[in-house]
Amino acid sequence: MKASAFSYARATSVANALELLGAHGDRAKVLSGGQSLMPAMNLRLISPELIVDIGELAELRGIAVSDDILRIGALTRHVDLQRSPQIAAHAPLLTEAAAHVAHPAIRNRGTLGGSLAHADPASELPACMVALNATIIVRGPRDERRIAAVDFFKGIYETGLSPDELLIAVELPVGRKGSGHFFHEFARRHGDYAISGLAAQAILDGGLFTDLRLAFFAVGDRPVLARAAHGLIGVPITPALLSDRSAALGEELDPQEDQQASAAMRRHLAKVLMRRCVTALLGRPDLDAGGRS
Numbered sequence: 477m478k479a480s481a482f483s484y485a486r487a488t489s490v491a492n493a494l495e496l497l498g499a500h501g502d503r504a505k506v507l508s509g510g511q512s513l514m515p516a517m518n519l520r521l522i523s524p525e526l527i528v529d530i531g532e533l534a535e536l537r538g539i540a541v542s543d544d545i546l547r548i549g550a551l552t553r554h555v556d557l558q559r560s561p562q563i564a565a566h567a568p569l570l571t572e573a574a575a576h577v578a579h580p581a582i583r584n585r586g587t588l589g590g591s592l593a594h595a596d597p598a599s600e601l602p603a604c605m606v607a608l609n610a611t612i613i614v615r616g617p618r619d620e621r622r623i624a625a626v627d628f629f630k631g632i633y634e635t636g637l638s639p640d641e642l643l644i645a646v647e648l649p650v651g652r653k654g655s656g657h658f659f660h661e662f663a664r665r666h667g668d669y670a671i672s673g674l675a676a677q678a679i680l681d682g683g684l685f686t687d688l689r690l691a692f693f694a695v696g697d698r699p700v701l702a703r704a705a706h707g708l709i710g711v712p713i714t715p716a717l718l719s720d721r722s723a724a725l726g727e728e729l730d731p732q733e734d735q736q737a738s739a740a741m742r743r744h745l746a747k748v749l750m751r752r753c754v755t756a757l758l759g760r761p762d763l764d765a766g767g768r769s
């Protein structure tokens with residue numbers, strides 16, 4: 477199938493892109509890497525009248541660290557996340573997660589901004605943003621908004637972006653002493669969308685968590701920051717406590733059923749991931765004894 481006829485404009489600046497979006501409202505769509513937009517258009521799931529190509533805007537590129545904040549431009553490609561020494565040094569969770577996003581051909585074109593704006597609940601990068609407590613920076617015709625990642629994702633393919641706004645960059649806090657991360661996903665094949673996944677960021681001090689952000693993906697309509705993890709902060713972790721928190725996680729999640737997995741299987745896998753994550757972050761194999769979930 478081919479896309480419906482559409483007009484095409486290559487934006488010359490962020491201001492020009494915003495002007496075009498403002499003039500055409502929800503009849504226009506932003507084009508970044510095109511790896512989700514073009515398939516959706518070819519399948520005629522969407523038929524925008526105008527495509528605003530932002531791919532040449534140097535203002536939206538770049539990875540920089542200043543004052544313990546890592547800023548990543550919206551047009552940063554998945555392959556750049558994988559290869560950047562700055563990302564590896566300051567947000568290794570992203571380096572690891574990016575390797576699970578699709579396949580090399582898609583990672584060479586797909587962008588961070590595109591992935592976040594697309595908001596597929598099975599995507600790796602939105603969950604990483606929630607785990608890393610990112611701020612998502614969005615510019616509209618009048619002003620710039622800063623939205624906490626946990627509030628940005630609203631549902632399946634739904635975000636806090638308006639049709640006349642552009643996602644510009646994300647900012648992540650870095651340089652926190654004692655940080656650790658964990659990433660794992662269950663997928664049928666490497667590169668497929670996850671059946672159930674977990675991106676986690678923690679701060680550890682003397683064998684205790686002082687912060688623990690567990691962001692599950694593919695188990696709800698958006699990335700889920702687990703409330704059950706709060707009970708693991710600041711206390712010694714025992715197998716009984718972990719079982720209790722794992723049960724609480726099961727109650728908290730509301731996974732969808734599809735051709736890949738039942739809701740019960742997704743919930744079970746999320747509990748397995750939580751146990752493995754805590755075990756790995758604390759270096760406590762005793763917590764995973766018997767693989768109970």
Ligand SMILES: Cc1cc2nc3c(=O)[nH]c(=O)nc-3n(C[C@H](O)[C@H](O)[C@H](O)COP(=O)(O)OP(=O)(O)OC[C@H]3O[C@@H](n4cnc5c(N)ncnc54)[C@H](O)[C@@H]3O)c2cc1C
Nearest residue numbers: 506508509510511512513578586587589590591593599643
């Ligand atoms: C076969 C295949 C397998 C894939 N597997 C995975 C996977 O396992 N995990 C995964 O996470 N993704 C996967 N993807 C999707 C891929 O990661 C896309 O690159 C990503 O979802 C969208 O990025 P993009 O730059 O290509 O965005 P585009 O396709 O250009 O845009 C996607 C959407 O975001 C909007 N948009 C883009 N940029 C902006 C911006 N800066 N501001 C406002 N709106 C914007 C567009 O208007 C559009 O609605 C897969 C894609 C394919 C084709």
